Amino acid sequence: MLIPQTEAELAAIVAEAEGPFHVQGGGTRPIGGPVAGMPLSTSGLSGIALYEPGALTLVAGAGTPLAEIEQVLAAEGQRLAFEPMDHRGLLGTEGVPTIGGVFAANVSGPRRIQAGAARDFLLGVRFVDGRGQVVRNGGRVMKNVTGYDLVKLMAGSYGTLGVLTEVALKVLPDTATAATLTLTGLDDGTAIRVMARALGSPFEVTGVAHRPDGPEGVPLTLLRLEGTERSVAYRAAEMARLLAAFGEVQIDHDTARTRQTWQGIRDVKPFHGVSGDVWRLSVKPSDAAGVVAGISSARALYDWAGGLIWVLVPEGTAAGDVRAALSGVGGHATLIRGGERDAAFHPLDPTIEALQCGLRQRFDPRGLFNFGLMGVAA
Amino acid sequence: MEMPRPNPDILARKPQLLARLSGVLPSDALISDPAETRAYECDALTAYKCPPLAAVLPSSTQQVSDVLRICHEMGVPVVPRGSGTSLAGGALPTEDSVILGVARLNQVLETDYENRFIRVQSGRTNLSVTGAVEADGFFYAPDPSSQLACAIAGNVAMNSGGAHCLKYGVTTNNLMGVTMVLMDGTVIELGGAHLDAAGYDLLGLVCGSEGQLGVVIEATLRILHKPEGARPVLMGFDSNEVAGQCVSDIIKAGVLPVAIEFMDRPCIRACEAFARAGYPDCEALLIVEVEGSDAEIDEQLETIMEIAHSHNPVELRQSTSAEESARIWLGRKSAFGAMGQINDYMCLDGTIPVTELPYVLRRIGEMSGEFGLDVANVFHAGDGNMHPLILFDANKPGDLERCEALGAEILKLCVEVGGCLTGEHGVGIEKRDLMTDQYAPEDLEIQMAVKDVFDPKWLLNPAKVFPLAASEAHRIAAE
């Protein structure tokens, strides 16, 4: 395993490389096709270079442990608003999640529907491209349209375009209190309508999820409100009134319990240790229930008001069987655990595939980085 | 401002080009009479003008695709155009180019409240997107000051922002998908009603690419339910430092206002003389707006007022009614108009880390003295996006050049303190030659490599964003 300690060292390694690399942060998110190559870890590029709470910005080495960043933010009453998921429980991996890995995989949690995705909070990047050159894009300010936005391109490219060495991100204030509203016994279709109603209100819901099989097999539809105590109390009452027609709305004002509940949803806890392949589907929310019904023997967990569906299917289920459920409705499906790893990423329209290959060839002409991971064969 | 020399070969083939274009467009959609192409000779950066070879105003996807295919085959540059409000010269044509205007593509295609999006044709104006959903309680969040006129096409191309982006983000954070036509006429869809990309985030790459990667003809936009209410508070301080500190303290306190606007003394005076909003005569003025129910607003303003008090404001005025809110915003909203009354002005758009505010304002004051040109500052303080307005006299020989030189110095200062050349207006031609101050050659090379992929012949808006010397090799290789 190569563990360069500086960006310059990494650049030199890449410039002189004779074979491919398997680029990773903490190795906790082994998503995508199998990658051959020398393991190359960013964990040596660690440390917070700058944190200005009054400017809501933080700059850190790509290998900085996520936990370190979250701790430093918490000390100032701030947080990563996009609430990145911890994949370790779901994937059975060990290791230390890094901030670079979070952005490379564009990992966002339940708050994505209200606050935005990881990519929306990434202000700037430094990375080493496939020629061993250090490239900078974006910066550390919140508004920046100077040149092309390669920051967005790098987010979610799983290290296939370059090795991130440093990231600048926007952080936000944490909230004092959080509450969970629960409706029980709704079928998937009704739950989707309830969630749409909640999101279409002015009450700023920051989490909207549905568990068709809750603890005792009873479906749970969950909403999260965050803010000051008074504000949360007010909005919870208004929301309960708004949704009264769909059944009794239970309000849990316990902030600690709410955090735990949503961490469970964020990390897809219901599927931890349960055998089967796990898929992540991104769809138009109103299509969600129909899509799930179209996959045989599927268990689902809906987040993002239905826009994100975690689907558990029997081991070895063909990728085509899952993706068939999306035909005619749009969206995409990514295999996260088990199954045919070569088919992990959704097939693309040929023109878009060609654009991707073109980008790939320019950024990494020798195909050194995570070749095959996203199925982008250059 | 240097532009590439028009290609004589293209000029000579104008008749053939027009003949082919007229085969795919209705006659009123093809403009080539020099008296009429003049309407497309510039955008809102009016110091630079050049009529195009022709302008086309397609009204269907097929027409856009046909026009691009023909221009591609004939090697004719195309400059996409929305409403022409760019302040960076993004829509400035060259003599040998075709302006492709999307103004006739202005329909709402789909409104979906359940999934909270609207799909529109890109020529639709920003404000009329909100207009289409407002009656049902929804709005489209990015709100550039030019929203009455500017089109979604330009917003996507420039990744435009607005006064409320501290809370809601800029265009890229509210854009879910586009339909785009590549230079060879191929139509592609990026994103849609679902979230996140299936592969690379090409949507994020296209947003802010200044019409150089493709022609955007449709956009899927996130719409949100309107907040229950909003109210501002106005604060005056006797120093920029204190005002800057106050902004930082508000943010640190954990309240997230929807807007924090800042005006300095020259700007306050001009606005006051123009709009009579009742602003205090002081060094720095902040307008801080929060949203929510009445009680929620009160609670947030309580915290904000407390922080403001601790900085000894010379004025602190909390709005308690819609009328008072309007008065507080009146001066700010008329800032550009007020400046226009006094003088010609150039509006800069650099962004700086919020913490550098006092230093940068002091330096701008010094530079203004050195160049002998007044500068008024008005900007989005929460996110550090500055809009220094340099006042000059266009009729006075040498004034424009001096103004541009001062502008360049101010933007370099923004970069020097860790910021950037442009926060929301884009590079266009205006900041093109400063790109090397912010980016190293390899940083620019890889951006140009992206254009190589989307537009291998470098025909889409080729003379923008990158210094001509830097892009020359790419443009020549493409020929």
Ligand SMILES: Cc1cc2nc3c(=O)[nH]c(=O)nc-3n(C[C@H](O)[C@H](O)[C@H](O)COP(=O)(O)OP(=O)(O)OC[C@H]3O[C@@H](n4cnc5c(N)ncnc54)[C@H](O)[C@@H]3O)c2cc1C
């Ligand atoms: C008074 C005033 C106030 C302003 N306030 C703000 C503000 O608050 N925030 C802000 O961000 N901006 C502001 N602007 C700048 C400007 O309004 C924005 O940049 C706006 O998005 C431009 O939109 P447009 O439709 O006028 O685009 P145009 O000026 O027509 O074009 C702008 C760019 O977009 C490209 N383009 C146009 N159409 C397409 C298309 N279909 N496909 C691909 N590329 C295309 C053009 O080639 C050009 O590069 C202001 C301008 C003025 C004059």
